[in-house]
Amino acid sequence: MEIIVTILILLMIASAIAALIFKDLINAIIASCIVSLIAAILFYFLQAPDVAMAEAAIGAALVTGIFIIAVKRTKRFEE
Amino acid sequence: MRKLIGILLLLIIALGIALSLKEIPFGITKTIIGDHFINKGIEETGAVNIVTSVVVGYRAFDTLGEITILFTATIGLGALFGIYKKKKVNLEIEPPSLIVFTGTRFLFPILILTGTYIIIHGHLTPGGGFQGGAIIASAFLLMYLGCKGKRINENLSKVVEALGGLTFVALGIVGLITGKDFLFNFLSKGEPAALLSAGIIPIIYIAIGLKVGSELAGIIDNLIEKSK
Numbered sequence: 001m002e003i004i005v006t007i008l009i010l011l012m013i014a015s016a017i018a019a020l021i022f023k024d025l026i027n028a029i030i031a032s033c034i035v036s037l038i039a040a041i042l043f044y045f046l047q048a049p050d051v052a053m054a055e056a057a058i059g060a061a062l063v064t065g066i067f068i069i070a071v072k073r074t075k076r077f078e079e
Numbered sequence: 080m081r082k083l084i085g086i087l088l089l090l091i092i093a094l095g096i097a098l099s100l101k102e103i104p105f106g107i108t109k110t111i112i113g114d115h116f117i118n119k120g121i122e123e124t125g126a127v128n129i130v131t132s133v134v135v136g137y138r139a140f141d142t143l144g145e146i147t148i149l150f151t152a153t154i155g156l157g158a159l160f161g162i163y164k165k166k167k168v169n170l171e172i173e174p175p176s177l178i179v180f181t182g183t184r185f186l187f188p189i190l191i192l193t194g195t196y197i198i199i200h201g202h203l204t205p206g207g208g209f210q211g212g213a214i215i216a217s218a219f220l221l222m223y224l225g226c227k228g229k230r231i232n233e234n235l236s237k238v239v240e241a242l243g244g245l246t247f248v249a250l251g252i253v254g255l256i257t258g259k260d261f262l263f264n265f266l267s268k269g270e271p272a273a274l275l276s277a278g279i280i281p282i283i284y285i286a287i288g289l290k291v292g293s294e295l296a297g298i299i300d301n302l303i304e305k306s307k
Contacts, residue, residue, distance in 0.1 A: 049205035050130045053197070057213035062295060065220040069302045 005045060012038040023078045029067045036060040125268030125277035126202040134207065135280045135287075139262040142283075143247060146290060150244065153294045160301045175225050183225025190218035198288030202277045208284040212291025219296040223303050231300055236293040243290030250279050250286075 012035055019031035036059030043052035116137070120129045124136035134142055175183070194214035201207030222229055254263030262279075269276035 053206045053210040057210055057217060061217040062213060
């Protein structure tokens with residue numbers, strides 16, 4: 001159990017750093033979506049299913065969608 | 080230079096958080112109120128899900144404030160995009176592929192059903208109005224992405240949103256009329272773990288779910304439909 005949590009936390013940190021580094025903003029949005037998704041799983045492991053549900057629905061689905069619309073309206077690549 | 084200042088600031092914040100968290104033992108309750116919620120929550124509010132008994136039972140007035148914050152944000156966004164409403168330009172989304180279109184048609188009803196289930200069972204199982212509303216709104220986001228040309232009825236969503244808010248405040252005022260506090264649970268608490276239990280808590284959560292769902296769907300609609 002602890003190994004799974006450790007792997008998940010490392011993945012979360014890696015995708016958070018990747019979201020900062022990526023020049024293609026769509027990739028960066030997907031990376032930050034992965035951060036929210038793993039946060040939701042960790043909330044579930046910490047016995048907080050209510051928060052996990054909110055995090056998965058808002059952080060992973062809605063925010064990602066709104067960011068993608070915003071990128072579509074502006075520029076896709078960071079200079 | 081700017082990066083150096085940024086890293087320095089981050090280190091100071093990290094040090095502050097580490098110092099303030101050092102004293103608190105992890106996973107041990109230090110407050111009495113938490114124990115009270117766990118031991119007496121079901122008895123006092125009738126909701127089996129303790130989180131719901133706190134959110135809509137003990138601190139329902141704070142939840143009304145949260146709803147108001149979301150409402151204000153939606154109004155601000157609507158005002159911002161409404162200025163340019165005359166020259167309406169739709170966002171140019173490429174027509175969805177067959178896989179996305181078919182997937183949307185299968186997933187949309189399932190997502191709506193899941194959201195509704197989570198809202199109605201808010202006092203029994205994890206979840207509630209906020210989570211279910213967000214799931215319903217994400218179903219509409221999927222519809223916008225997957226079915227080109229389909230739009231939500233803007234006036235209907237406004238009516239639903241207003242009805243949700245009105246129900247919440249009206250239930251609170253009925254509590255005042257019965258001679259107790261604002262948002263007093265005046266209905267019978269019923270049998271714990273039954274669908275029709277916990278008095279006004281499920282009704283408030285359905286109102287919150289309708290309001291949050293239509294507000295978030297309205298935000299997506301504003302972002303996609305209105306011009307830059």
